[in-house]
Amino acid sequence: MTGVVALLGALAVAGVIGVLLKVREGRIKTSASSADLPPAVRDLLAPPGVTLVQLSTTFCAPCRHAKVILRDIADRTDGLEHAELDVTNLPDVAASLGVMRTPTTLALTADGVEVLRVGGVPKRDTLLEALRPHLAGNPVE
Numbered sequence: 001m002t003g004v005v006a007l008l009g010a011l012a013v014a015g016v017i018g019v020l021l022k023v024r025e026g027r028i029k030t031s032a033s034s035a036d037l038p039p040a041v042r043d044l045l046a047p048p049g050v051t052l053v054q055l056s057t058t059f060c061a062p063c064r065h066a067k068v069i070l071r072d073i074a075d076r077t078d079g080l081e082h083a084e085l086d087v088t089n090l091p092d093v094a095a096s097l098g099v100m101r102t103p104t105t106l107a108l109t110a111d112g113v114e115v116l117r118v119g120g121v122p123k124r125d126t127l128l129e130a131l132r133p134h135l136a137g138n139p140v141e
Contacts, residue, residue, distance in 0.1 A: 037112045038093045040085060047110035049079030050134050057102045058088045066103040066121045073124060079136045107131060 056063035074082035087094040105118040115134045
């Protein structure tokens with residue numbers, strides 16, 4: 001009987017963790033910080049607009065999906081660029097940016113100000129709406 005109770009308890013905890021992770025997936029966190037960017041990230045910035053810097057790792061399956069979405073948004077939106085940085089062998093870069101999971105996408109202005117951050121695969125419409133105030137033109141719907 002004790003084993004059954006332990007199993008049910010473990011399943012309940014796993015279920016709660018799964019729900020919490022699902023809720024946080026693709027959530028946008030806005031900020032206006034201009035932290036000192038590592039050179040590997042600063043080299044990716046494309047003036048004069050906003051650059052979506054996607055931090056990925058080699059074996060990250062959701063990173064491929066995020067790349068397709070971000071590249072499509074950047075291709076259709078004036079003043080928006082997409083760049084990907086594989087941090088598999090650059091743990092110091094990920095740590096200095098406070099990145100705990102991949103994919104993580106940073107929206108950075110040309111002067112290195114982080115305007116928002118997305119953990120997980122971004123939701124296209126939500127990301128475009130959050131980027132709208134930071135883009136010179138109107139993003140494509």
